[in-house]
Amino acid sequence: MSRLSPAxxxxxxxxxxxxxxxxxxxxxxxxxxxSMTASLGIGVVAFTLVLIWSEISEKPEAADA
Amino acid sequence: xxxxxxxxxxxxxxAREMLPDNSFLIQYPHVSRVVRSxxxxxxxxxxxxAFMGVLxxxxxxxxxxxxxxxxxxxxxxxxxxxxxxVFTIFFLAGVFTWANxxxxxxxxxxxxFTWFWxxxxxxxxxxxxxAILAGLIPSIGMSADVLFTFYAPLQAHPLxxxxxxxxxxxxxxxxxxxFRQYLAWRGENTGERIPLQSFMVLTTMLMWFIATMxxxxxxxxxxxxxxxxxxxxxxxxxxRTLFWFFGHPVVxxxxxxxxxxxxxxxxKIAGGRLFxxxxxxxxxxxFLLLSTPVGIHHQYVDPGIAEGFKFIAMTNTxxxxxxxxxxxxxxxxxxxxxxxxxxxTGYFGWLKALPWRDPAFTGMTLAGLMFAAGGFSGMIxxxxxxxxxxxxxxxxxxxxxxxxxxxxxxxxxxxxxWLVPRxxxxxxxxxxxxxxxxxxxxxxxxxxxxxxHRGGLAGxxxxxxxxxxxxxxxxxxxxxxxxxxxxxxxxxxxxxxxxLLFLVNVGLTAMNNEPARxxxxxxxxxxxGPEQSPTVLDNLKLWALIAVVLVILAYSLPLYSxxxxxxxxxxxxxxxxxxxxxxxxxxx
Ligand code: HEM
Ligand SMILES: [Cu+2]
Numbered sequence: 001m002s003r004l005s006p007a008x009x010x011x012x013x014x015x016x017x018x019x020x021x022x023x024x025x026x027x028x029x030x031x032x033x034x035s036m037t038a039s040l041g042i043g044v045v046a047f048t049l050v051l052i053w054s055e056i057s058e059k060p061e062a063a064d065a
Numbered sequence: 066x067x068x069x070x071x072x073x074x075x076x077x078x079x080a081r082e083m084l085p086d087n088s089f090l091i092q093y094p095h096v097s098r099v100v101r102s103x104x105x106x107x108x109x110x111x112x113x114x115a116f117m118g119v120l121x122x123x124x125x126x127x128x129x130x131x132x133x134x135x136x137x138x139x140x141x142x143x144x145x146x147x148x149x150x151v152f153t154i155f156f157l158a159g160v161f162t163w164a165n166x167x168x169x170x171x172x173x174x175x176x177x178f179t180w181f182w183x184x185x186x187x188x189x190x191x192x193x194x195x196a197i198l199a200g201l202i203p204s205i206g207m208s209a210d211v212l213f214t215f216y217a218p219l220q221a222h223p224l225x226x227x228x229x230x231x232x233x234x235x236x237x238x239x240x241x242x243x244f245r246q247y248l249a250w251r252g253e254n255t256g257e258r259i260p261l262q263s264f265m266v267l268t269t270m271l272m273w274f275i276a277t278m279x280x281x282x283x284x285x286x287x288x289x290x291x292x293x294x295x296x297x298x299x300x301x302x303x304x305r306t307l308f309w310f311f312g313h314p315v316v317x318x319x320x321x322x323x324x325x326x327x328x329x330x331x332x333k334i335a336g337g338r339l340f341x342x343x344x345x346x347x348x349x350x351x352f353l354l355l356s357t358p359v360g361i362h363h364q365y366v367d368p369g370i371a372e373g374f375k376f377i378a379m380t381n382t383x384x385x386x387x388x389x390x391x392x393x394x395x396x397x398x399x400x401x402x403x404x405x406x407x408x409x410t411g412y413f414g415w416l417k418a419l420p421w422r423d424p425a426f427t428g429m430t431l432a433g434l435m436f437a438a439g440g441f442s443g444m445i446x447x448x449x450x451x452x453x454x455x456x457x458x459x460x461x462x463x464x465x466x467x468x469x470x471x472x473x474x475x476x477x478x479x480x481x482x483w484l485v486p487r488x489x490x491x492x493x494x495x496x497x498x499x500x501x502x503x504x505x506x507x508x509x510x511x512x513x514x515x516x517x518h519r520g521g522l523a524g525x526x527x528x529x530x531x532x533x534x535x536x537x538x539x540x541x542x543x544x545x546x547x548x549x550x551x552x553x554x555x556x557x558x559x560x561x562x563x564x565l566l567f568l569v570n571v572g573l574t575a576m577n578n579e580p581a582r583x584x585x586x587x588x589x590x591x592x593x594g595p596e597q598s599p600t601v602l603d604n605l606k607l608w609a610l611i612a613v614v615l616v617i618l619a620y621s622l623p624l625y626s627x628x629x630x631x632x633x634x635x636x637x638x639x640x641x642x643x644x645x646x647x648x649x650x651x652x653x
Contacts, residue, residue, distance in 0.1 A: 005422075007421060007422045007497075007500060008421065010500065010501065010504050011421050011427065011504065014431070014504045014507055014508055017507075017508050017511050017512075018511045018515070021511055021512065021515050021552075022515065024543040024544055025519070025542055025543045027543070028542055028543040033543070034543075035544060035548070036543075036544040036548045036552065037548070
């Protein structure tokens with residue numbers, strides 16, 4: 001049993017988009033250069049991690065929770 | 066579900082029998098029909114407008130130029146007029162017809178009168194739409210490539226202006242219809258507080274009556290006679306000022322119906338109750354008072370208006386933030402109350418208890434969230450000094466795609482998922498598609514609007530088919546201009562896909578033979594009810610009077626000095642091509 005339903009994943013994913021779109025801008029304020037492609041790449045990795053966290057529950061008893 | 070052999074009509078009849086007696090459709094079948102026909106026009110306009118939107122996004126970024134750049138203004142005019150005049154106003158007319166009927170618990174006084182304004186609005190829109198579309202076919206010799214602001218001396222075919230005037234008259238008649246409905250209710254309910262939704266409809270319409278005076282004078286006194294060749298070209302500053310007299314309050318005309326939905330429908334969907342009825346009334350009164358005397362904030366760079374008047378407009382604008390901040394507080398408090406009723410706990414844990422699976426809830430909430438971002442960029446626009454940085458750049462469309470393009474448009478789409486089953490009696494075709502669609506709009510808009518804001522800061526102009534200049538390189542804060550272009554176009558494509566999904570979902574709902582479930586549209590009473598507020602809040606005459614006085618204070622001197630300055634018809638003003646000709650000679 002996954003921790004997040006498809007709908008919840010959709011919402012979490014949606015909320016991550018503005019964060020990674022604005023990340024290069026925020027970093028540029030402190031002189032760090034990050035390209036948009038790299039930032040969105042990090043976003044994809046972050047979302048994949050959320051997905052893995054959601055699908056793999058460590059405790060087996062959580063499986064039927 | 067239909068069984069073979071049954072005709073669709075029979076199925077609907079039997080489906081209707083399964084609806085509860087207190088559902089809106091059963092109580093007011095005729096009003097439901099009116100709302101359906103208004104929504105239909107709104108959705109057709111939305112579909113065409115969204116298509117123009119994606120064409121523009123691809124065109125101006127140079128990714129795909131499907132039409133000639135010389136036709137860009139035809140597309141852009143169609144996009145602006147269909148989306149912010151036809152889609153928004155037809156939809157809100159439907160919402161107001163529903164809300165006024167529901168909350169007063171009585172239909173409009175005369176069916177005939179109601180259909181009369183629906184037809185008037187439709188004929189006006191069709192006239193303006195035909196005039197714009199004709200611009201794509203040169204042999205017709207008719208065009209209206211004047212954008213939705215129709216600044217003189219850009220000139221459109223008379224059909225465009227006449228259509229606009231007819232449309233506005235239609236909206237006035239609609240307002241009169243809703244007031245008559247209210248007065249009939251008042252006759253039987255002396256001394257009672259105006260039901261909240263009706264209060265919102267009436268204050269909005271009072272604001273609209275005042276606001277449209279500007280555009281009515283502009284169009285009827287100046288633009289129609291000019292386009293017919295009866296009078297010379299008007300003073301451009303005068304017609305611009307009259308336009309913005311209407312052009313700012315019109316944004317509240319779009320927004321107040323969205324607020325109506327956030328205040329009354331959203332708490333119900335979230336499982337709670339409105340936090341405060343008096344606060345909601347205060348907000349609508351503030352909008353009535355402050356919406357109009359601020360229009361000059363769109364004219365900060367116009368020469369011929371003294372800086373002092375611009376400063377007054379700026380001050381009023383900053384006050385206008387107040388009702389929106391009050392709304393943010395009240396709506397979030399109502400949603401939190403709903404979440405706690407559903408068992409949510411903790412400082413932030415209650416967020417998990419909200420009905421995120423429901424496209425109506427999620428759509429309206431995302432719309433509200435984006436409105437907060439739009440409010441911030443709006444404060445930049447409103448500041449006299451910093452406005453110069455962003456004026457007429459693509460930043461400005463970036464701003465209003467968050468406000469009217471999302472806070473309003475996404476709220477309307479989300480509300481449709483809730484409202485369309487109530488006026489058709491048919492179950493929503495697909496909630497998962499609905500959820501995906503509203504989230505896709507949010508994501509698409511994040512891409513497109515962020516790119517527009519940043520492009521604007523770099524100086525990229527708006528209203529330009531090919532904003533690529535060999536002599537100029539735009540300096541961006543982060544990333545390259547190329548990546549901003551991709552981002553804008555990608556967001557535009559996502560938005561267009563989202564719009565299509567919406568239309569398909571609503572279209573299939575209208576043909577769905579499954580009867581709608583859970584149709585109860587009674588609204589739970591507010592936590593703090595109207596009895597706790599002073600009755601003067603319901604004194605519509607008083608507020609309307611103060612609103613008129615404020616408008617006179619804000620506009621009489623500027624208008625006087627504009628007319629004093631260059632007169633009504635300054636010599637040497639002619640239609641655009643003539644004005645541009647000498648300029649082109651100089652360049653050549
Ligand atoms: C499919 C979704 C949409 C896309 C891809 C889109 C795209 C665009 C683009 C690229 C522009 C700028 C054109 C330029 O300045 O050169 C624009 C302008 C505009 N958009 Fe949209 N838009 C969309 C939806 C909407 C919605 C829903 C609304 C309002 C309800 C809206 C209202 C406007 C207005 C008023 C303008 C300004 C027109 C003018 O400058 O005269 N758009 N849109
Ligand atoms: Cu404004």
